[in-house]
Amino acid sequence: MNVSSKPVKGFLLDITGVLYNSDPNTIGRVIQGSVEAVNRLYAESVVRFVTNESTRNRKHLFEKLTKLGFTLNEEHIFMPVPEAKRYIKDNNLRPHILVHKGVLEEFGDLNTNHPNCVLLGDAERGFTYETMNAAFRVLHDTDDPLIVTLGCGKFYQRMDGPCMDVGGFTRALQYACDARVITIGKPEEQFFKAAIDDMGLTTDEVVMIGDDIVSDVGGAQKAGIRGVQVRTGKWRQSWINHSIKPDLLADDLRSAVDMLLKKKTN
């Protein structure tokens, strides 16, 4: 499939690196043209936001995007935290939780007595030898060690530089304990599907636009969704030679939307 093979009826957008660049000291900086692009999508198409963000809850992320100038519907943001809670409850798991303090309270209603798995998010500074070792000991003590991880990203781009994402810390625990890993979030098919179902569309009617060649583009393609790579956020020139080939490569979100909506009206 490529981007011209079928009309585009809906859009899935990654957030960080596509709508704005994050920064440890400010609320971040809008990527030029992305506010207008989102407005155009709301006016002329259907759009949902799919992010692996696990350092804050949806309300906080929505407020941040609003402050940055975006106009969107909070319920159109799909994040791993609610999905992970559902998975944990459905499977009667009792997690040892190692996540960012910004989302810890979201998990307040889970049963965490005698934990039988580890729930891992992008804890950022919450990752220390002590917290990793505490999670390790839980896994080491179980017969079938299981990590439920909020995404498996390699890194994300912050304005002060690239930062390790939860994926590496997941691999650390997985290696130390020979643990199984369940990923909640991109690039898992189920995560994209939830947003597409919400639009009332099918996988071959939508495109996913993101800055991560693996989680966004590769993950979407594996789920039968066309994947659009933007040259913002964590984009690296060397990805030109990546084994994953985007259906479309665009300078930024505005450019991608202009190309795809122009196409749509032709």
Add this chain to the structure above:
Amino acid sequence: MNVSSKPVKGFLLDITGVLYNSDPNTIGRVIQGSVEAVNRLYAESVVRFVTNESTRNRKHLFEKLTKLGFTLNEEHIFMPVPEAKRYIKDNNLRPHILVHKGVLEEFGDLNTNHPNCVLLGDAERGFTYETMNAAFRVLHDTDDPLIVTLGCGKFYQRMDGPCMDVGGFTRALQYACDARVITIGKPEEQFFKAAIDDMGLTTDEVVMIGDDIVSDVGGAQKAGIRGVQVRTGKWRQSWINHSIKPDLLADDLRSAVDMLLKKKTN
């Protein structure tokens, strides 16, 4: 090969979990019978010590073992740190160093300007999000990211419980950057060979005795050395079903030495 196939002319011993159990608050506790076993090996055979210990230098480890009651020759202890220094110098590498503060000064003479690789040891509490991210950024900025790691252990047993070893943290950085990894220490063949050469023996004339089924037993076997598993240190009953099968399974070092030296004199 199994333990009875050829006379045993020399012994390689792992240290932690075989000679003594480590403890974060004391110098550790001797494993019963191991002092006598080492004495017997010095009297009746040839022995070298091969450890992946990277939290202190050889002098400190020697002094600790002496305090614990062991009589041995400091030069018979083989550790990854000197081997790693040799590798880095031989290959003109400029490492970003993330190791335990107890061995940091050992690397004081290396060129660390404009680092082009990461040297990783068991930093223990030195592993934080900040130190991991600093190492990540060095790797992310190089065209051919390389990690030189002082062993790739999954965990080690301390008297207060199991603790994550350097292997997991190596995997974290490897995943985040798609880095190459060079392991210095067990289970690398070269590391066992250095100790065997020092004894003037060949691989099929010696046995390796350790508590780690992968690094000690599996590593030795892969190098053509018979691997003896002891049921002390990090030993787990579930390893009975491990794909790696020891040439001999013994309760502890004393028992292994008794069996093998008795055999030798028959």
